Amino acid sequence: MSRPFPIRHKEVVERYKPMQPKTHKGLQGHALIIGGSYGKMGSVSLASKAALKTGCGLVTAFIPKCGYDIIQTAIPEVMVITDSEEKYIFNINFKIEPQAIGIGMGIGQKPKTQKALYEFFKTNQIPLVIDADALNCIAQNPDWLSLLKPKTILTPHLKELERLIGKWDTENQKLQKTVNFCVKYDLIIVVKGAPTKIINDEMIYQNTTGNAALATAGSGDVLTGIITSLLAQSYTPIDAAILGVYLHGKTADIAMPEMGYQSFIASDIIANIGRAYLSLGTL
Template sequence: MKIFTGAQIREQDKYTMEHEPIRGIDLMERAAKAITFAICSEWTRQTPVIVFAGPGNNGGDALAVARQMAEQGYKVCVYLFNIHDRLSEDCEINRQRLIDNKKISVFKEIKVDFDPPKLDASTLVVDGLSGSGLNKPLAGGFASLVKYINQSPSKVVSIDLPSGLMTEDNTYNIRANIIRADLTLTLQQKKLAMLLADNQAYIGKVKVLDIRLSEDFTKKTDAPYYIQEEDDIRPMLMPRDDFAHKGTMGSALIIAGSYGMSGASVLATRACLRSGAGKATVHTPKKNYGIMQITVPEAVMQMDREETYFSEPVDTDDFDALAIGPGLGHHENTAIAMIAQLRRTQCPIVADADALNILSNHRAWMQQLPKGIILTPHPKELDRLSGNTSNGCYERLMKARDLAEHLQGYIILKGHFSALCLPDGKIIFNPTGNSGMATAGSGDVLTGIICGLLARGHKQKEACQLGMYLHGMAGDLAIKETGKESLIASDLIDYLPQAFKRLND
């Protein structure tokens, strides 16, 4: 699913009107019908409704919704804010239609003074003050109204976007001046702002309403952001030949686990094997030998010369993929060995955890990373790699994108809607997964999955996409049995077979 920018959304509206063809007012009526149906499916006719409409097309949508709800028997009061005595063309048409309608309980057009209505727990507020065209924070009377709505006990439904929230970049927005919606009815597609963690307090539950904007525009227009879907992922799975043997299924090397952190190497290795690799070799300190042999008997052991930490790079000529970092530790000899390993490795690499922490402490080494490398930081690790982020999730996402472009590599910024940043600057979001996966070791499992997929022969982009999706799907399948609170990282590995089976079926 493509995620368009605010400018592209306006182009899509225009293209639809020109090529369907359809008048803007009729397209607005179509959108209002979808919004009205969604609201009426959630709230009964006994619910008093107050609609706040702004002077633009978002306000026009709200006026059309108010009229349609009144025609279905709802008691609707409407407040249209026209303080500059200037409405958009379609908003003006819907204003007149509303005036002509005899079923609206109250209609007030606000040009100067505003005496706000009482908002109680039984009231439903429909927010149509501003939409996806907003490019600066709300101020003045609109900001005061937003604060009044937010402090009330009323339920709030926002049309397209909560008023005050900008479509993409809210870095310098005034958070107090953004509607806190209980339900956002967004038109045609999600907006980038809806995928970022620091905006979740404003959007509430999100429903995407199909208003039949031009499919031709969607197909031919390149979008900077994308949400991958199951239909995108299924074709990526490699068939397993009936005459395959372990030598043809890929050989993975995992460098992980300092003494006391052998669990990270166990999780990564088990996940790698569960992802289809024919053979997994683990390079780990000597003191982890017994633990690894007992917990992952399927793996080949390659012991470091040191007892407790990784100390020397190893030959990778016989391997198809390398994973490095989980539980590796911070010993200075480990850091030197790690960068030497990355420089000399010719096969695809996924680096995580302590490999990233070592790089953040030796930033000059970033220039030595091979093209095509996959880095899988969580937000704090990304901040350490690219500089502290104090202005929110959008800024962090852009830093991850810039880093991927600079390195000509792949950055998976982990979280809900994990974001895969590509070398060409595009970003793919992953929809699977849940908050139960916020548990130690979950990232080690993802590293192992991606390494296994690389070993099987998947290219870096495909391995990242498939790995993110399977990782999240395993979590979604697991919580049906464990619940979110009790989910642990090894559960993700246990449910990987079901995730693969679902995609194969």
């Protein structure tokens, strides 16, 4: 197993695609964020706003009915589609044609939600980022892994990763098991942590941005929104993951001198995405 390849400024700038002066929202990608349940609509709000702030032209949220007023009020720029159920996802059905989908944040693990996820995974051909409870549902139903489109991006924290690949005793064993998992199912895994690592086939990338300020509720939801946005803007899955984790971490590095670690929250990641882009040295 090779040593992790560091994700530095140079590697990110080489992948970054500046916006064209005469572009419009229809050319900047349409991202769909699917998730939420009663009491957990904040996760969809954070992911959706992060997708917009990362440069996506259009963002739609697919949520249970109970979240309609919340999302429309919190983020007026985001469009909303509601499920037929009031408090949880029951039937994932939409007529729009997004370029990328982020799914799982706040979605819960109710049996009817799991059935909805299964039916969605069976037919979906749109580039996908899977997070949070959608990962936990897959861990309970490992046969679903064969349904996922090649190079689907999974964004687990360490406990979610353990549910997917099993326990490990050492860091090397964890990485080797993750590599084996990625190769077997042809997936990309973003292992959230300090530092965040990305595994693509047998290649391991290690992020060089970020600090302890990112250890806050909603940080992972924001990352999912960022990566989904980049996918919708026609970045390849691996480039979307690399650029996404770098920008995500860079926001905390930029904000830290003014805010410190303790007061930094997930909304501050979103507020600093523009400054993170500017740090790349080009508009």
